[in-house]
Amino acid sequence: MDAFFVSVELRRRPELRGRPVVVGGSGPRGVVAAASYEARRYDVHSALPSAIARRRCPHAVFLPGDHALYSEVSAQVRSIFDRYTPLVEPLSLDEAFLDVTGSQRLFGRAEAIARRIRREVRDELDLGCCVGVAPNKFLAKLASVEAKPRASRDRIEPGPGVYVIRPADVREYLDGLPIRRLWGVGPATQQKLESIGITTTADLARIEPGLLAATLGSSSANHLTSLARGEDDRAVEVDHEAKSISHEETYARDLNLPSELRTELVRLADGVAGRLRSARLGARTLTVKVRFSDGFHTITRSTTTSEATDQAQTIVELLAPLLETIDPTPGVRLLGVGGSNLGEVHHQLTFDEVGGPDHGARESAVDDIREKFGSDAIGPASAVRGGEVRNVRRGQQQWGPERRGPDPHRP
DSSP states (O other): OTTHHHHHHHHHOGGGTTSOEEEEOOSTTOBEEEEOHHHHTTTOOTTOBHHHHHHHOTTOEEEOOOHHHHHHHHHHHHHHHTTTOSOEEEEETTEEEEOOGGGHHHHOSHHHHHHHHHHHHHHHHSOOOOEEEOSSHHHHHHHHHHTSOEEOSSOEEOOOSEEEOOGGGHHHHHHTSBGGGSTTOOHHHHHHHHHTTOOBHHHHHHSOHHHHHHHHOHHHHHHHHHHHTTOOOOOOOOOOOOOEEEEEEEEEEEEOSHHHHHHHHHHHHHHHHHHHHHTTOEEEEEEEEEEETTSSOEEEEEEEEEEEEOOHHHHHHHHHHHHHTSOOTTOEEEEEEEEEEEEOOOOOOOTTTTTSOOHHHHHHHHHHHHHHHOTTSSOOGGGEETTEEOOOOTTTTTTOOOOSSOOTTOO
């Protein structure tokens, strides 16, 4: 999808079309989630700290993210994909792989299917998307980037919308690519490759295997060599089981007291437990994550239980002792709670629990109230702020805390 979050926002704020628009956290610790192509002309891009984005483009309009809306629109896009193939592998809200091998007798060649999908997304949802067509997932991903518009300081150049890499053209296409375009080549790997004279994919394809393995290790060397040849045998995976469920929050001011961490732990545990119950899953491994004010020092603590749980109180009881071992006085800027090692929940009372409070019934009642009256109708006392219940919700505040007070850049 083209600048998906921004494009969805512009549908309901058409007066902002043509202006540099940024979706993300507006506070000093916020990050950019998406930027319009007008903002990209000023080198504003996703994952950029919002403070830097403001300096690069002072006249940009900053909008808060709306994860619930983006999820809803993403499902509408997915319904269009499903018309053409059941083999759809979502990568995120705004990106997916489609295997149309078995659909071409019905709908035509892959390129024709790509163009039909683009047209239907535009006509039905008023959104743009770009499609890469290729023999495998790696090449299709590269092709989708080639299909996108390009923003430079001087202008925005429209992309082709659909870009096709045919099997006969793979070698010619790959030879001209810089190595940073390959999956798994980050700054550190790029530096190592350049140290032995590799700057393009063509160089990588010609390098002596032993030298490459000595530089990167056998596993990374084999992986990159396969990509340099355009090889990728991974199938499109339709069903992805959740591996973990988590929430984390970045705070506008540092937390310095153990009592503050405990308060936030309760809020985050409530959010994770609610999502676990919604997915009909429980977590055996529970993790608390703490990032300190320098933004770089992060620690995690985990514990594993014999029985999977989906109860907020149990999560708090298991993680609180781990959190108490962490000294918050340097300042905590981020706290996270996660559950993994997921499986079915079997609520079986112990002898000590017989006659005591039924936490499962209590949290079931909480779920019913939220379903009927809204997600913020009820919550732990620690979620009450400014006279309102502010529960943790999926996608909320994932790009950093909002700026406090009036924002001159926000309409």
